[in-house]
Amino acid sequence: MGAGAWGTTFGQVMADAGNDVTMWAIEPEIVEGIRDRHHNAVRLPSVAKLPDNMTATGDRAQAVKDADIIVVAIAAQFARVALAEFKDLIPDTAVVVSLMKGIERNTKKRMDEVVREALDLPAERFAAVSGPNLSKEIADRQPAATVVACENLDNARKVASACTTSYFKAFITSDVIGLEMCGSLKNVVALAVGMARGAGYGENTAAMIETRGLAELTALGKAAGADPKTFAGLAGVGDLTATCGSPLSRNYTFGANLGKGLSVEEATKVSNGVAEGVPTTDAVVALGDELDVPTPLAYAMSRVLNEGISCQQMLSELLGTEITEE
Ligand SMILES: NC(=O)C1=CN([C@@H]2O[C@H](COP(=O)(O)OP(=O)(O)OC[C@H]3O[C@@H](n4cnc5c(N)ncnc54)[C@H](OP(=O)(O)O)[C@@H]3O)[C@@H](O)[C@H]2O)C=CC1
Ligand SMILES: O=C(CO)COP(=O)(O)O
DSSP states (O other), X not given: OOOSHHHXXXXXXXXXXXXXXXXXXXXXXXXXXXXXXXXXXXXXXXXXXXXXXXXXXXXXXXXXXXXXXXXXXXXXXXXXXXXXXXXXXXXXXXXXXXXXXXXXXXXXXXXXXXXXXXXXXXXXXXXXXXXXXXXXXXXXXXXXXXXXXXXXXXXXXXXXXXXXXXXXXXXXXXXHHHHHHHHHHHHHHHHHHHHHHHTTOOHXXXXXXXXXXXXXXXXXXXXXTOOGGGGGSIIIIIHHHHHHTOTTOHHHHHHHHHHTTOOXXXXXXXXXXXXTHHHHHHHHHHHHHHHTOOOHHHHHHXXXXXXXXXXXXXXXXXXXXXXXXX
C-alpha cells in the first residue's frame, strides 16, 4: 500500500525474493505505469524496469485479496485515514508490515499503534521494518540490511525471509517499540544535522548532533518501553549514520535547505517526497513531556520549524548552558 519511493523499492526487494507483489496506489498514472510498463516514473524513476512478478492496482479489495503479507508505506500522517478504507478487506491470517518512520502528530502515537488501531489488528500480526535503507541505493540493489520487528518471532521470520535477497539481509527482533522509536526519531536528528551542514558546519558539529541525538532517542525510547540494545543496532546507530550522512535522505536535505536559508515553506516545496521528521518533531517534544524525558534536540528543531530560529540558535538551544554529565 503506497507506491512511493520506498514502497516501490521494497516491492522490488520482495519480488526479487521470489514473491508475487501487487502494489496499491491511488493515482491511475502510477498504477498504469507499474502494471503496464513496470516503471514508476513519479516516485522511482531511477529504476528502468521493475521485476515481472510485480504489478499494481487501484482497487483496494483486489490489492489485498489472498495476501500473506501486506506492506504499508504511506506517509505517516496519512496512514490512519488511508488504512481505514482497508479495515474490512484484510485477510484474517495476513501479517501487516509497516515501513513507515514517523509519529502521528495529533495523537503522539507510533505507527505500530496507528496501524493496529486502524485495522483492529492483534500484535502478533503486526511487524515493523526499519534500518539504514535509503531507497535509491536499495533500488540499485546495493548491499544493505534491515531489521524486522514483531512480538511473534515466527511472523518476524516469515517477513524477513520474504524480503531476503542476495543484496538485502533482514535481521529479526521482538522489540517493536524500539524499532519504531529509532526510525521515527532519527529523522528529527537528520533534520538538525542537515541544517548544520547546510549552514556550512563540518564533521565535529555533525558528530555532536548525531551523538546527542542518539542519547536523546535512546532515553525517550527506553521510557516508552524499548530495549536499549535496539538503539545500538542497524535500526538505531545504523540508520542514524545513513540518514544523517546522505543527501539521498529527504530529512537531511530538508534540514540542509533550512540551513542554507530557505523557509520551511520553501524547503517543503522543493522536497522530493515526504520528510517525516517535520511533523514528527512536535510529537517527539510532546512525548518527551508526557514521559518526563528531556528532548533538547527535538525542542530546538521544533523552534526552527515553528518560529524560524537560526541554525546557530538551534545549536545553542541543543547544548544549553549548564554543565552536565554526558
Ligand atoms: N525513501 C526511503 O528511503 C525510506 C522511507 N521510509 C519510510 O517509508 C514511508 C514512505 O516513504 P516513501 O515511499 O519514500 O515516501 P514518498 O514520499 O515517496 O511516498 C509517500 C507515499 O505515501 C502516499 N500517501 C500520501 N498521502 C496519502 C494518502 N492520503 N492516502 C494514501 N496514500 C498517501 C503517497 O501516495 P501518492 O504517491 O499518491 O502521493 C506515496 O505512496 C515514510 O514513512 C518513510 O519515512 C523508510 C525507509 C526508507
Ligand atoms: O529512512 C530512511 C533511510 O533509512 C530514508 O530517510 P528519508 O525519509 O529522510 O529519505
